Amino acid sequence: MADQISAAVRRRRDPASTREAILAAARALMAERGPEAMTISEVAHRAGVNRGTAYQHFRTRDELAAAVMHGFGQRLTAMLTEQSPVGERIDRFLAFFVEHPEFARLWIYDMLASPDGAPSDSWRVFVTTLEGFAQASDTQPGIDPEMLARILVGAPLFWSLWVQKSTVDDDDRRRAVARFAREIKRLLLFGVMKPEQWTSMVSELDGGEGAQ
Amino acid sequence: MADQISAAVRRRRDPASTREAILAAARALMAERGPEAMTISEVAHRAGVNRGTAYQHFRTRDELAAAVMHGFGQRLTAMLTEQSPVGERIDRFLAFFVEHPEFARLWIYDMLASPDGAPSDSWRVFVTTLEGFAQASDTQPGIDPEMLARILVGAPLFWSLWVQKSTVDDDDRRRAVARFAREIKRLLLFGVMKPEQWTSMVSELDGGEGAQ
DNA sequence: TCCTAAATCAACAACACTGTTGACTAGAAT
DNA sequence: ATTCTAGTCAACAGTGTTGTTGATTTAGGA
Numbered sequence: 001m002a003d004q005i006s007a008a009v010r011r012r013r014d015p016a017s018t019r020e021a022i023l024a025a026a027r028a029l030m031a032e033r034g035p036e037a038m039t040i041s042e043v044a045h046r047a048g049v050n051r052g053t054a055y056q057h058f059r060t061r062d063e064l065a066a067a068v069m070h071g072f073g074q075r076l077t078a079m080l081t082e083q084s085p086v087g088e089r090i091d092r093f094l095a096f097f098v099e100h101p102e103f104a105r106l107w108i109y110d111m112l113a114s115p116d117g118a119p120s121d122s123w124r125v126f127v128t129t130l131e132g133f134a135q136a137s138d139t140q141p142g143i144d145p146e147m148l149a150r151i152l153v154g155a156p157l158f159w160s161l162w163v164q165k166s167t168v169d170d171d172d173r174r175r176a177v178a179r180f181a182r183e184i185k186r187l188l189l190f191g192v193m194k195p196e197q198w199t200s201m202v203s204e205l206d207g208g209e210g211a212q
Numbered sequence: 213m214a215d216q217i218s219a220a221v222r223r224r225r226d227p228a229s230t231r232e233a234i235l236a237a238a239r240a241l242m243a244e245r246g247p248e249a250m251t252i253s254e255v256a257h258r259a260g261v262n263r264g265t266a267y268q269h270f271r272t273r274d275e276l277a278a279a280v281m282h283g284f285g286q287r288l289t290a291m292l293t294e295q296s297p298v299g300e301r302i303d304r305f306l307a308f309f310v311e312h313p314e315f316a317r318l319w320i321y322d323m324l325a326s327p328d329g330a331p332s333d334s335w336r337v338f339v340t341t342l343e344g345f346a347q348a349s350d351t352q353p354g355i356d357p358e359m360l361a362r363i364l365v366g367a368p369l370f371w372s373l374w375v376q377k378s379t380v381d382d383d384d385r386r387r388a389v390a391r392f393a394r395e396i397k398r399l400l401l402f403g404v405m406k407p408e409q410w411t412s413m414v415s416e417l418d419g420g421e422g423a424q
Numbered sequence: 425t426c427c428t429a430a431a432t433c434a435a436c437a438a439c440a441c442t443g444t445t446g447a448c449t450a451g452a453a454t
Numbered sequence: 455a456t457t458c459t460a461g462t463c464a465a466c467a468g469t470g471t472t473g474t475t476g477a478t479t480t481a482g483g484a
Contacts, residue, residue, distance in 0.1 A: 012450090015461065034324070036249045041441060050463045055443070057461095108324060111373050112246070112317060140398075147395040150374060151367040158366025159359075161323050183359040186352075191399035225431055225480055251471065262433045267473070269431095 011049060019057045021047040027068045031102035034109050035065050072106050076122040080129070086193075087201055090184055094177045097160040098167075104160040126153065138197040148192065155184070223261060231269045233259040239280045243314035246321050247277050284318050288334040292341070298405075299413055302396055306389045309372035316372040338365065350409040360404065367396070 011018065025046035030038045040061050044051040058064035079096055082089075097104040127149045134143040159180050167173045186205055189195050195202050223230065237258035241250045252273055256263040270276035291308055294301075309316040339361045346355040371392050379385045398417055401407050407414050 011462065018461080034246050034248055036246055039441065040443090051442095052444090052464075053462050056463095059443090061442070105324065108320065108370075111370065112320060115377055144391060144395055147371070147392050150371040150392065151363075151395060151399070154367040154370030155363040156366075158320075158323065158369060159362040162362060165327055179356055180359050180362065183356055183363060187363070187399040187403035190402035222479070223432065227431065230431080252473090253471065263472095264434075264474090265432050268433095271473090273472070 011053070015057075018047075018049060018053065022049060022054050022057055022064070023068060023071065026064050027072070027102060027106070030065065030068055030109065031105040035069075035113065038065060040064070069106070069110065072103065072110075073121055076103065076107065077125055080122055080125045086133075086188070087185065087204065090181055090188075091177065094156055094160075094181055094184075097156060098163050098173050098177055101160065101164045104157050104164075108157055108161075123149075134192070139193050140191075143192050152184075156180070223265070227269075230259075230261060230265065234261060234266050234269055234276070235280060235283065238276050239284070239314060239318070242277065242280055242321065243317040247281075247325065250277060252276070281318070281322065284315065284322075285334055288315065288319070289337055292334055292337045298345075298400070299397065299416065302393055302400075303389065306368055306372075306393055306396075309368060310375050310385050310389055313372065313376045316369050320369055320373075335361075346404070351405050352403075355404050364396075368392070 022043060025043045026038055029043055029046065038061070040054050041051055043064070044054045047054070054064070058067060079093075082092070084092065127145055130145040130149050130152070133139060134145045134148070163173060163176045163180075167176055182205065185201065189198060189201055189205065193201075234255060237255045238250055241255055241258065250273070252263055252266050255276070256266045259266070266276070270279060291305075294304070296304065339357055342357040342361050342364070345351060346357045346360070375385060375388045375392075379388055394417065397413065401410060401413050401417065405413075
């Protein structure tokens with residue numbers, strides 16, 4: 001690619017929004033083809049910015065990537081710390097990845113790359129939550145929160161990749177969430193919770209019987 | 213990197229094993245940093261082969277990548293079609309990814325890239341198996357095999373990433389498999405199977421109670 | 425034993441990306 | 455109004471990658 005094709009319209013000066021545009025383009029690109037494949041050239045092109053401008057905001061390619069991952073971790077932690085009943089929580093968790101596919105993908109790419117397995121803050125938050133859950137009186141004894149956490153994150157992440165490719169409209173996606181949530185809830189309800197103490201969830205599952 | 217550093221020792225002529233060495237190096241590299249990041253230069257270097265030789269065996273970079281993925285799909289399907297009781301099957305499935313980390317990683321990378329969501333043959337094999345399972349009389353009615361398949365593949369895949377980073381010796385890994393298998397089995401036993409018809413699995417779970 | 429097809433390799437051109445530099449200019453400060 | 459800081463941009467050198475070509479060597483058949 002030539003350094004600049006043509007269209008020598010100078011960008012209106014606005015550092016903050018320029019920075020945000022660069023970050024957004026980088027995030028999208030990293031999610032699409034992986035952090036490794038993110039290129040300053042393409043980021044700048046997508047953001048409608050000169051490549052040199054990107055280097056003004058982020059000293060190196062790696063610094064830009066790190067900035068993206070930082071913002072990502074913050075957002076993720078925020079999502080994981082929102083409190084609500086188990087059932088809704090699952091729905092929100094799934095919906096989040098369906099509505100923000102790039103977050104699921106970024107998380108996956110990060111797990112593939114990072115030495116310890118997950119954006120550490122977010123992960124600790126999640127495991128801690130599950131530890132509380134496992135020790136409550138309405139769940140079965142002998143649950144391994146760390147392993148359960150792996151299941152409850154890994155399965156939705158993997159599933160969300162499929163949702164991205166196989167759904168076209170919002171209705172599709174809502175149905176996909178319901179379908180997957182139902183299986184997850186069944187497993188949780190009978191595998192880790194004490195169903196007799198969660199009658200509303202039992203009836204929710206019985207009610208949605210016809211779903212397919 | 214210079215085209216060739218030095219060490220002008222000519223490789224002993226042996227096309228078959230050369231090809232295999234190239235494939236192995238490519239597979240390792242693709243699994244490590246993703247298919248996109250695999251370069252012929254590095255593959256050739258790792259395989260101890262001249263870059264030109266690699267081009268002799270595989271016309272283009274993409275052809276090499278495709279060859280790797282083809283072999284991967286075959287191996288995966290073979291693994292998925294091996295028959296055995298549910299419990300053992302889970303153990304084998306987990307052990308496979310722990311013993312061959314590059315397969316888990318390749319599968320994930322492939323899902324991230326492929327438009328339809330999975331190495332199609334292997335996936336169909338797996339879902340078909342689960343369909344049979346879901347219709348048997350010793351499992352609960354109303355199971356969604358496709359969704360269950362996403363869970364039963366996704367969770368182990370991501371878990372295995374963690375295992376790779378957090379275990380050092382074979383004993384560690386055996387313990388990790390046992391720990392995760394226990395959670396998966398509990399979920400399955402109570403969430404999709406009829407426990408009263410799977411007494412041996414129930415007692416296996418009760419027995420391993422002390423596991424941590 | 426000799427010959428030849430094929431395997432191995434080094435060097436080349438074309439290209440993309442990285443990080444740097446210096447020019448240009450818009451907006452803030454004086 | 456003038457100055458000056460800093461946002462924006464084009465061009466440069468350096469490096470790594472791709473795919474190609476032609477030289478060199480060796481395994482194995484005639």
